[in-house]
Amino acid sequence: MESFTKLITIDRASPVPLYFQFAQQLQQLIESGVLPPGTRLSNEIALADQFGLSRPTMRQAMQHLVDKGLLARKRGVGTQVVADRIRRQVELSSLYDDLERDERRPRTKVLTVEPRPADAATAAALRVEEGADVLAVERLRFADDQPIALMRNHLPLGLVELTAETLAEGGLYRLLRRSGVNLHTAEQAIGARGATTAEARLLEENRGATLLTMTRTAYDDAGTPVEYGSHVYRASRYSFEMTVAAR
Structure with a gap:
């Protein structure tokens, strides 16, 4: 000192x-x-x-x-x-692949892989009836052995076979592409809010700490929704970047 x-x-x-x-x-x-x-x-x-x-x-x-x-x-x-902040371009890509490319040693802890009734937001995004079963996936993503994101995804039931083992080995989008799903476009929104008690515990933050949020609906080349994600990221370790052009 x-x-x-x-x-x-x-x-x-x-x-x-x-x-x-x-x-x-x-x-x-x-x-x-x-x-x-x-x-x-x-x-x-x-x-x-x-x-x-x-x-x-x-x-x-x-x-x-x-x-x-x-x-x-x-x-x-x-x-x-804190460790170097992770900066990610806003594009249709897998966080796991982005971290791997940047040599940030990604690791995944799978918390949930199970069918669940779709709530209103999920049903609207996936174009299914509210209450219909969809595949719910929840994962904790690490970079350099530090938790950085809590990721919740919902997919149409029967679209792809996913297990905790395969999800722990790589990114969801990589698994979708290997199964023949051609990801084409996505709609997403980025925001911020305070961490809940459960989120703070998993992400090793204080309760109420600022988290970045992202919701995304991804579509295949036929325009069919194939995935609805609702993710939170540690604002102290993570940021989104984008390039804009004048018109």
């Missing part, structure tokens, strides 16, 4: 707010690798004393970096530098 202290200087004559001076320099230390993922930081009171800042100023600086996904607060552990 002594060497870390010497790497940050606060200029009280500068017009730049003190919290931002500290946050910006700490961000540079994180992004340069001086403070690698997993590094634990002193509590805000100790840091405020070390840098001669008020506690509200230090709290604002740390929250700024938490909001940017560079730091994470964990009960009983304190504040830590």
